[in-house]
Amino acid sequence: MLNLVLFGPPGAGKGTQSNRLIDKFNLVHLSTGDILRGEIIAGTNLGMEAKAIMDRGDLVSDEIVIAMISAKLDNNPNANGFIFDGFPRTTAQATALDDLLEEKRTSISAMLSLKVEDEELIKRLLARGEDSGRADDQNKDIITNRINEYNNKTAPLKEFYAAQNKLSEIEGAGSIEDIALKLNSVIDSI
């Protein structure tokens, strides 16, 4: 199986690049942000609980997102592999993911970490907010909080995967096509 963690701060291009990789490598895309937004639209209890947290740009609890990923792994027993997008975001999530994959006799193949400067992230997110109407993309203070959450709680996961020799850092500025080519060449070398 090919199991990829597509990593990087909000606005790094994880969703855009995931969409290309799922087609090319026939993978299942698991984005915890997308799953949570689906719960909000469906008006579930989980969605209502998560909405206030997401609107502030804070992280939803580990327990909730780990349970969501566990269910999605169980629902896709014949997958060729998975792209994890926006998950894991904390050490507890990364450890839980390793355990869940081990139960399925598989593991993470690589972490592909996109690097983009903060100023560019803020520009991209505000532009996306105008297009999509996403509340957490429309306010600079919320965006800054999300970037801070990334730097404090999520970025340290690079060390977690580096210790397993699985980290590749990729420059995330430039054209979508150029970044896709760089990601493909890393994946081909796995």
Ligand code: AMP
């Ligand atoms: P995203 O679409 O990945 O930018 O996620 C949007 C928001 O959903 C984040 O700001 C968090 O509030 C929440 N979220 C998504 N994934 C996670 C996760 N793995 N752990 C905690 N919160 C998450």
